[in-house]
Amino acid sequence: MLIRIFPWTLLLVLALFPLVAPLFDFTYYVGFVRHLLIVMIAATSLNFILGYGGMAALGHAGFIGVGAYTVVALVDAGFTSAWGAWATALIVSAAFAAAIGAVSLRTQGVYFLMLTLAFSQMLYYLAVSLRTYGGDDGYGLHTPLTLGLGLGDAQGRILYWLVLAIAALLFAFLNRVAVSRFGYALRGVRENETRMAALGYPVYWIKFTAFTVAGAVAGLAGALLACHNRFVSPSLMHWTESATLLVIVVIGGLGRRWGAPLGAAVWLTLAEVLKLYTDYWRWPLGLLLILIVFFAPKGMAALLDNRGKSP
Amino acid sequence: MSLFIAEGLFKHFGGLIAVDRVSLTVEPGEIHALIGPNGAGKTTLVNVISGLLPLDAGRIILDGVDLxxxxxxxxxxxxxxxxxxxTRVxxxxxxxxxxxxxVQAQTGSSFRIFGRRADKSGLRExxxxxxxxxxxxxALDRIARALPHGAQRxxxxxxxxxxxxxxxxxxxPLAGMGPEDVAEMVALIxxxxxxTAILLIEHDMDAVFQLADRISVxxxxxVLTSGDVAYIRDHPEVQAVYLGTEAAR
Amino acid sequence: MDAIFLIEQLLNGLGYGLMLFLLAAGLTLVFGIMDTMNLAHGSLYMVGAYIAAQVHERSGSFVGAVFMAMAATVVIAFVLEMLVVRRIYSRGHLAQVIATFGIILIADDLVKAIWGPAPMLASTPAALAGPVQLLAELPYPAYRLAMLAVGLLVALGLYLLVNHTRIGMLVRAGASNRAMAECMGVRVDGVFSFIFALGAALAALAGAMMGPISAVQIGMGEAILIPALVVIVIGGIGSIRGAFVAALLVGLVDTAGRAFLPPALRAVLPPALAADLGPALAGIAMYVLMAAVLILKPAGLFPARA
Known part of the structure; x- marks a missing residue:
C-alpha cells in the first residue's frame, strides 16, 4: 500500500513545493529542486542503459551538452519557442547518440567505456571551439524561451512544474519500458549477450535502440538545464560530469526503479548541504563513494528495498 | 536434398587452422554425432555454424536457405x-x-516498448x-544459479x-554430468x-554409440571419416586417433 | 612554417609523449595485471607535482625535490593500496571507477587544504633555465631536453626491468595470463603492491617534471588522466611496449595538431571558420586516433593477452 501511494504522494509534495516554499523563506530551494529534477532525468536515462542494459558509458554528459547547445543554437538564430527547442534537442541528441552508439557498441567493456568517453571529449572540444557560442566562456541565454498557451515564459515556477511533469512522465515511461518486451530483452542482453544472440535476439540493435533512447532523454535534460541555468558552457560536458552521473546511478542502485532518483537526490543534496558549511565539500562525498563500494555495492535503493527485488 | 548442408567450412586463428574444409550433412530426423579429441575443433565448428564466429570460407545451408x-x-x-x-543460462x-x-524471442517483436509483457499472450504456457x-x-520458480548442474544443462x-x-x-550436453544425469539427458535427446534433427557434439562414447544414427570423426x-555406429566403432584409424588417445588418457 | 619550427614542435611532442608514457606505464600495468581501472592515478601525478614544487622552492634542489616527490608519493600510494585499492581488485570495473573517483574527490580537497586553491608556481631549476643551441638557429630549452632524457632513461629502465629481471617475468606472466601466473605459484599480492608503488613513483616523476612547464593546480590530474587512458587503450591494455609507442603517437599527434592544424586550416578555409575549427580538431585529434585504432584493432596495437 505504502509502495503504491508513495510515488503519487511524492509527486504531490513536489508539485506543492513552490507554493509552500515562500512561506518558509525557501524560495532558493525551488531552483535547487528544479535542478535536481533535471539531473534525475539524465541519471534515469543513464540507468536505463547502464543498469538495465549493462552498458557502462562514460560519456553521457556529452548528450546533455548536445541538448543544451541545440537550445543555444536555436536561440542564437532567433528561435524562441521552448516546446520547439526541447523537441529539437531531443531529436538532435538522438541523432548524435545513434551515430556514437553505432560505432561504440561494436566494442565491449572497458573499450566501450573509453570510446563513449572519447566521443564526449570530442563534443567537449567542439563546444570549446565554437566561438560563435562563446567558446570556453559559454553562452548566456538572456531572455527566457516562451511557452505560449498562456503559460508565459519558461522560467520560475512554471518551468519548475514543467520540469516536474516531464521528469515524472519520463520516469514512468522508462519504468514502463523496463517491464515491456523490450525491457526484458534488454536485461537479457545485460546478463548474457552470447546466449541472447543464440536465442534469436538482434543483440546489437537492442543495445543501439536503448542507447539512442537514453541519449535523446539526456539531450532533453540538457535542453531543460539550459533553460534552468540560462547559461550553457562546455564544462557541462567535462568528463567528470559524465563520471558524476555514473556515480549517481551506481550509488542509487543499478537497474533499480528508484536508483537514479535516489542517487541524484542524495548526491546533490549532500553537496548542497556540505557547501553551506565548508569549502571542502568534496572529500566527504569521495569518502561516501568508497564506503558505498565497500559496504553497499548494490546501491542505496537496494538497502531500502529489503525484498531484494532486482528484475 | 539433405536438411542441413555444411560445405567446405574453413576457419583459422592466425596460423592455427581450427576448422579445415569440413563438409557434413544432417538428414531430417537424424542424430548426427561429431566426435574427436580435445582441440579437434569441435566447438569452433559449432560456433561458425551458429554464426557466433565468422567463417573464413564455406557455405551453410538449412532447408534450402543459405545461412x-x-x-x-x-x-x-x-x-x-x-x-x-x-552452460549459458x-x-x-x-x-x-x-x-x-x-519464448519471447520467437513470438513477435522485441522492440515493443509500450505495454507490459503480458502473461496472457501464451508465452507462459x-x-x-x-x-x-x-x-x-x-522447478519453474527455482533460480537458475541454484539448480544442480544436470538441471542447468x-x-x-x-x-x-x-x-x-x-x-x-x-x-x-553431457559434459561434467554424473551417471544419473547422463541417463536422463540421453533419454531427453x-x-x-x-x-528436430540434431547435430550432437559429444565426448561420451557410450552415449554417442547409443544415440547417433551417423558419426563423423x-x-x-x-573430418577424418564418417559412417554409422558399427563402422566407426571398428574403424582402425578412428581407434588410433580418438579411441586410442581416449584410452591412453 | 619552417623546418626549425617543425623540429621544435616534434621535440615538444616527444617530450609530452614521454611524460604521458610515465603515467601510462603504471596505469597499463595496474590495469593489465590487476584488471583494475584506477582513475586516481592522475591524483598521484598531481600530488607528485605539488610536493616537488614545494620541496624545490624550500630547498633549492630540483633533483632532491623530484626524489622527495617520488618517495612521498610511493608512501601515499602504499597506504592507498592497503586501505582502498586492494579491496577492489576483484570487483568490477564500475565499482573501481566509482571508488577511485571517490579518491580523486578526497585528494583534490586534501591538496586544497594543504596548498590552497590557487595554482602553485613551479620554477624551472636554475641550471636548466636557459636554452641550448641545438642547431645554429634552433635554441631549445635545456629543461625540455632534460625531460626528454629522463623520459627515455625511464623507458629504457622499464624495458630492462620487464624483460630481464625476475620481477619483470612475473609482471609479464601476470599481464598475459593471471590465472596461469597464480598457478605457477607467483605471490600475486606482492607483485600487485610492487606494481602499484612503481606506477605511483612514475606518476609522481611525471608530475614533478611537468610542473615547471605546466600549471601545478587542482584538477591537473583529471586533465592528464584522460590522455593517459587513451594511450593505454591505443597501446593495448597491459602492454608496456604498446604504452610507449602509443604515448609517443599521442604526444606527437596532440602537439602537431595544436601547432600545425590551425595554420594549415587557415590556408584552405575562410579565416573565421578556420579559427573555430582549428583548436577543435587539434583537441579531438587523439580521440579520433583512438577511435580509429579501436575500430581496426579492437584490443589495441600490442594486445598483451594473446
Missing part, C-alpha cells in the same frame, strides 16, 4: 538453434523467466511446456528448444529427435 551471410540471431529464425558446452533469473525470455519437456516442470537445452529448431546443435579440424 552463410546471416548473423546468429537470423540463423535462429531460420531454424538453427544451439546449446552451449559451458540467465543465472539470476528463475527457470520460468529464463524460458519466458527464450509455451514456457511451462518447454520446462516439462526437459523435466524441469517442478537441461535448462540450457530447453532454451535452445524454444526456437522450435529444424536443426539443433548440442555442444557436449532421444525424445527430441522426434521434433574430427581431428585437427578435418
Amino acid at each position: 552463410t551471410a546471416l548473423p546468429p540471431h537470423q540463423r535462429v529464425r531460420h531454424g538453427l538453434s544451439r546449446s552451449f558446452q559451458i 540467465f543465472n539470476n533469473d528463475s527457470v520460468l523467466d529464463n524460458l519466458l525470455l527464450a 509455451r514456457a511451462i511446456e518447454l520446462a516439462q519437456q526437459v523435466g524441469l516442470g517442478e 537441461q535448462l540450457d537445452v530447453a532454451l535452445a528448444l524454444a526456437a522450435q529448431p529444424k536443426l539443433l546443435l548440442l555442444d557436449e 532421444q525424445r527430441l529427435c522426434a521434433e 574430427l581431428d585437427y579440424g578435418r
